[in-house]
Structures are given as structure tokens and as C-alpha cells.
Amino acid sequence: MSTRDSWLRQVLAEARATHDPSRLAAVVPYAQTMGISLLLAPEGPHAGELLGVMRFAEHLIGNPVLPALHGGALCALLESTAIFQLLWESELSATPRTIGLTVEYLRSGRPVDTFARGMPTRQGRRVTNVRVEAWQDDRSRPIAVASAHFLVHSDEGPAKLEI
Amino acid sequence: MSDERLDAEDLNRLRELGQRFMRAVPHNKALGLELRSVGEGRAEIFLPYDLRLVGNPETGVLHGGAISALIDACCGAAVFQALRKPMAIATLDLRIDYLKPAAPGVGVIARAHCYKVTRHVAFVRGVAFLDSEDDPIATSAGTFMLGTRTTSRTEGAA
Helix, strand or coil: CCHHHHHHHHHHHHHHHCCCCHHHHHCCHHHHHHCEEEEECCCHHHCCCEEEEECCCHHHEEECCCCEECHHHHHHHHHHHHHHHHHHHCCCCCCCEEEEEEEEECCCCCCCCEEEEEEEEEECCCEEEEEEEEECCCCCCCCEEEEEEEECCCCCCCCCCCC | CCCCCCCHHHHHHHHHHHHHHHHHCHHHHHHCCEEEEEECCEEEEEECCCHHHEEECCCCEECHHHHHHHHHHHHHHHHHHHCCCCCCEEEEEEEEEECCCCCCCCCEEEEEEEEEECCCEEEEEEEEECCCCCCEEEEEEEEEEECCCCCCCCCCCC
């Protein structure tokens, strides 16, 4: 991680030391505004996995008639979760910067809490590709999926992600 | 869809509809989105700079998610402007490329153009920029489903 991001490195170290990933989301104003946080899956086959969560609030609604969540809010959850997950689970030399993402909306988002989890599909020295899914009550029925790619290279030092 | 061009009265009606749409959609309102102008199949929306939407507290730059929501809303508004009669729409897919970060303290403008409408699907592209459309911070391409369900759900997802 670059020296420019030393504040983030410190927060990350504290969050890891306390096993509390929500501390990472708590320092990002936009995540706070959106009600986006992080948690470790409590039990079941995915116990201990880092999950993104967007707590439902009225201001996330994009279609007040249905009602349904705003596509942009889901996009934000997917992108944020991927970035937080890369920070939490990898030793990056730089904060991931989004190059691009493609979101497919599969089902309308109901006015309830939404969860997300990313699966890195390729971790390169400069670019990491991640597929992210968002779901509500049933993880096997995602409401939106994204494929995203991030620049993870810092010019200030050698990257350590080569696999 | 008819091939007739819209007259001034139609455009005024669409503009009014668009402004109501901005105010009626809670998330657009929460982001402070301002519909600046509309045309046939076109929309321009402004996202004012807001500390609550910052992604990196050290640099003060807006989070990519806020830019995504702006682009999504602008693409949707452009689709509305391309329809002969109002109907429910839903984003099917949206691809966004981030060309460079936004600047601290500066709002972002998005412009979108819905360039093709079929019976079920509308195709739209968009761009987000600070000062000039020729120097974009993000570009996008998306598709929207037309005439989606407008009644409340009873159970499960659609």
C-alpha cells in the first residue's frame, strides 16, 4: 500500500487485530451514508467469510411504486464489497482503484437488507478481476451480479500479488 | 413507438415529468441529483459535491458508487425521454468504465443518450465529467427493460 494510504493501512491493521471488519467501512463517508458495512458470516458453510451488507433504509429506494432498491445503490454495494474484500483478504501494495464494472440486474431489490460477496477470478500483479454477487434472503437467488476489475498496482513499490 | 418528432409542448411535458421523477425517487433525492436538461432521448443530471458521498477521506474525492448511481439515474432519465408514453423501466445491465477520479470539492455532470428503443428493451450510453464532456471521468453503456411490473409484489422476487 502506498504511503499516501497510510491512514487506511492503520485502519486495516486495527480491524484485523480486533476481527472487526466493520471498522474498515466505518471510515468511508459514502459507505456510512449508504448503510454499507462489513461482517463475518456467523455460521453455516460460509462461516467466517467476509460479507458486505447494505442495511435497508428508505433513501435507497429507486422505484417507490414497487418498491425496489435503486440500481445505483446495488452497484455501490457490489463495488464497495469487492474493494473492501480485496483489502481485507489480500496484501495489496495499493488501494484497489476501479477500472470498470459491469452490473447485471437479475431481480428487483426488495426493501430489506442486502448482502454481497466477491470471488476473485484472477489476481494479477497489476489488475485483479472479481465477480461479486448480491442477494437478500436466499444466497442461491442473487438479485444482481457484477464483474469488476481493479488496478492494484502502486508505482511506489513492488506489488506482491503475483500468483 | 411512433416516428413523429416531439414538439415543444411534448418536451415541456417530458421535462416536467423528469423533474417530478427526480423528486419522487428517494435515492435520487438523497444524492441531491438535479435534472439540468432533457431532450429527445437525452438527459443531463448534476450531482453536487457532498462530503457524505466521499470515498477517500484523505483526498476528499467522491466515491465511485455515487458516480455509478448518478450514471444509472441519468441513463434511466434518458430512456424516459425516448418513450412516447411513461412506463415503468428497470436497469437490465450497466457497464461503467472509470477513466479517472473525480476532483475534491467539485460536483459531477452526467449526460446520457438513449439511442435505440425496441418493444422490450432500450439501449443507452452515458458519460460523466467535471468541466467538459471531452474530458470524461467515466463512460457507460447500458440496457433497460421497458414496461416492467408496476404493481406491488405479493411475495418473492419477480
